[in-house]
Amino acid sequence: MRIGLLTEGGYPYATGEARLWCDRLVRGLPQHEFELYALSRSAEQEEHGRVLLPEHVTRVWTAPLWAPADDGRSYNWRERRRFAERFRELVRGICAAEAEPFAAGLYGLAELAREQGGLYAALRSETAVRAVESACRAPGASRAVGTAQVPDLLEFVDELERALRPLSLDWYEELGAVDVCHAAAGGVAALPGLLAKRFFGVPLLVTEYGVRLRAHYLEHSDGSRRPAVHALLAAFHTRLAGEIYAEADFLTPGNAHARRWQERCGARRDRLRTVHPGMEADRFATVGEAADCGDPDTLVWVGRVEPAKDLIALLHAFAEVRRAEPGTRLRIFATGAAPDYLADCRSLAAQLFPDEAADAVTAGENPVTFEEIGGPEVPSSADAYGAGRVVVLSSVVEGFPITLAEAMFCGRATVSTDAGAVCEVIGGTGLVVPPRNPRALADACLSLLRDPDRARRLGAAARARALELFTVEQNVAAFREIYLQLLARGPARPDGDVPFAQPPEARVPGHWTTPTWAPLPDPAGAAGAGGARAGTGRAGVDADTDSGAERAGAGIGRAGVDVGAERAGAGVGVGTGRAGASAGGGERPGGGGVVGAAGGGDGAAGAARSSEAAV
Structure with missing residues (x-):
């Protein structure tokens, strides 16, 4: 079978879990050919180079979303008129309540780009800006977009051109020859697969472990972007997600939380199947199977230090724990950090524990330590989880909690906030409290610290659940079956090509x-x-x-x-x-x-x- 794998800002360039699960999928199915179609997000990403690919990856295509894409193509008056008509349909679908014009405009622009060349100049023209302005002022447009001014229109048109850049790619003759298009994310990453299905009838599979539409809603929600621009972009991504969910032959959300988002945006239940991310259980086998359950007086937190993880609430909760159990410690292991937020957390720790240096890392000296994974004391994440008996997750925003699943593989009892797919992942093998509630978080931690037998039982149950649901083997087996199901449905191509x-x-x-x-x-x-x-x-x-x-x-x-x-x-x-x-x-x-x-x-x-x- 020939699989076209579509990625955005991930495999085969980026590091992190988005790259890892794609790599595990590709290596787990050596009997199939894979062709990679990657949308890169930055020059640095490409400069770092690609990961070593297996032999059954036959080709890699890359298109940068960060670089100018002007191919020097200018349209004649007939082509400009055709562009204007299709673009007006697109923006009317974005600004108005009805969604039908959006799809007609999107596919019309794709056909124009396929026949006549790139859309770069046309999408940045005065015609495009005026079309957006008319759609924002038209009857039926939402109040948020109706307040858009000229700077808002220019910024939106610039962002829209980047999002629609896949329409102008030269991939489609090759992409149209694959047996299955598998988009590793929704949104812009799935756009090439949507067009391959439209033009060539290639079955489309979309996997979302983090809902792209939700990420766009949360992006710049702090007011860093002008409200009208934020509203226009949110409307565009809502329409795009709805079209992808409606046209995809199969959708594989990574958890029930993502599945609910897809259903609310129009996905059909008979095309949905939850496939949990696959993780390498062997990395955590030594810690998970060891008789030692870690320091009984130590709480462990692992993850990226950023506002969504709400370490501020965790520090306040640990202050309560420390007052009740003076011998406890909190070890914070950072896999990455937002510098400003990390500085705030260090400052708060110094205020809560004024007589102790919160930034030292010498074991046994300080109640709160900020450490990095990869040093001589903690060479791997498994060693970080093994440092304590209880692992804490304090997030207010979460998709699939990777660190929580890793802690389960390590056989650790967990205390988590109810965010994203936490309850689905835990499944009764850990304690869950409301987010932004330091008192509840402290009480849950104290209950496990004071009852080591219960913590040991929960840790063993958590490891058994993780081995059943979150391994690479179950993930690869699920996608192997889905690929066969897509081809077994019969020919969908306009040319009548029959699989196998x-x-x-x-x-x-x-x-x-x-x-x-x-x-x-x-x-x-x-x-x-x-x-x-x-x-x-x-x-x-x-x-x-x-x-x-x-x-x-x-x-x-x-x-x-x-x-x-x-x-x-x-x-x-x-x-x-x-x-x-x-x-x-x-x-x-x-x-x-x-x-x-x-x-x-x-x-x-x-x-x-x-x-x-x-x-």
Whole structure:
């Protein structure tokens, strides 16, 4: 099977959990071919280089969303009029209550970009700004967007051009040939898959471990962005999410919290299946299976130090714990930090414990320590979780709590706030309290510190639950089944292509795959197609032929014709893989396939086939 994996700001470039789960998925399915289509977010991300990819990743395409994308293409008056009509539909769907114009405008712009080139100049033109202004002032527009001024319109148009940049990519001829498009996130990352389904009928699978629409709502909600711009962008991403959820063949939220968001935005329940993220349990086996449950008087917090994690409430809660149990400690292990917020937390710790240096890290000296994972004392996250008996999570905003699942793998009792998918992950194996409630957080921590047997029982139950639900093996098995389900639904492509029409033995390398009854391929014909590499199956590189950079390769290929809309399977013959069409014919003779004619030939399925490929 040939899988097109779509990512934004993640695999194969970025670090972090977004990269890790994609890498685990790809490496867990070596029997399939993967092609990566990545939208990068920054130059630094690309400069760090890609991770080492396995051999069954056949190609990587990258498109930067951060760099200017002006291809120098300017439209004539007919094209400008067509753009204006489609763009007006798009922004009317963004600003008004009805969603129908949005889809018509989106696909209309995609067709224009596919036929005439990029949209960069048009989307930043005065025509676009005036269209947005008219939509904001039109009857039925929301009050928030109706207050937009010229600076708001210019900023929104700039952001909209970046979000719509995937419409102008040159990926789609290749992306349209895959068997399944798998978007590793919603929003802009799924936009190429949405167009591949629209133009080529490729099944679309969308996985969301963190709901992109929710992230856009929360982004700049602190007032750092002008209200009208925030409202316009939120409306755009709402419409885009609704279209993706409506058109996707399958949606795999990472938890019930994400699933509820998708259902409220129009996703059908029969297309939803919750697939929890897969994590490497072996990393935590030593700590999880050890008899030692860590320091009984130590609370552990692990994660990125940022406002959403609400360490301020945790510090106030620990002050209550410290008053009740003077011998307790709190060790904060940072995997990353927002510098200003980290400084605030250190300052608060110094105020709450004025007689002790809160920023020291010497064990046994201070009640609160701020430490980093990777040093000689704490070389890994497993060592961080193993430092104490109770692990605390104090977040007010949370998607899938990765650190909580890791603590469960380590067999630790947990105290968490009820945010995001926390209750779903814990499932009764830990204590959950309301967020922003230091007193409740302190009481829960004290109950486990004072009852070590209960903490041990909860930790063992938590590890058993994590091993059942959150391992890499269950994640890969779920996606293997979903890929097969998508193909088993039958052909969805406009050309009638049938999945698995090509026999699997045709993909096995070796000379014996050539049928004994067929003539050997013409070496001159194979070489003349553009330097294609010899092999079997989909062998060959893009050959620059007159027919449009078709693929050629010696052996048994995907023999196919455009006119007949078929791909011949076993028993067709041997020739070139996807040999280039003869000039003016529009056919693709291949694999010992149909004899091509310069003016077009009969490509009907099962038609008379020649024993030689017409190249």
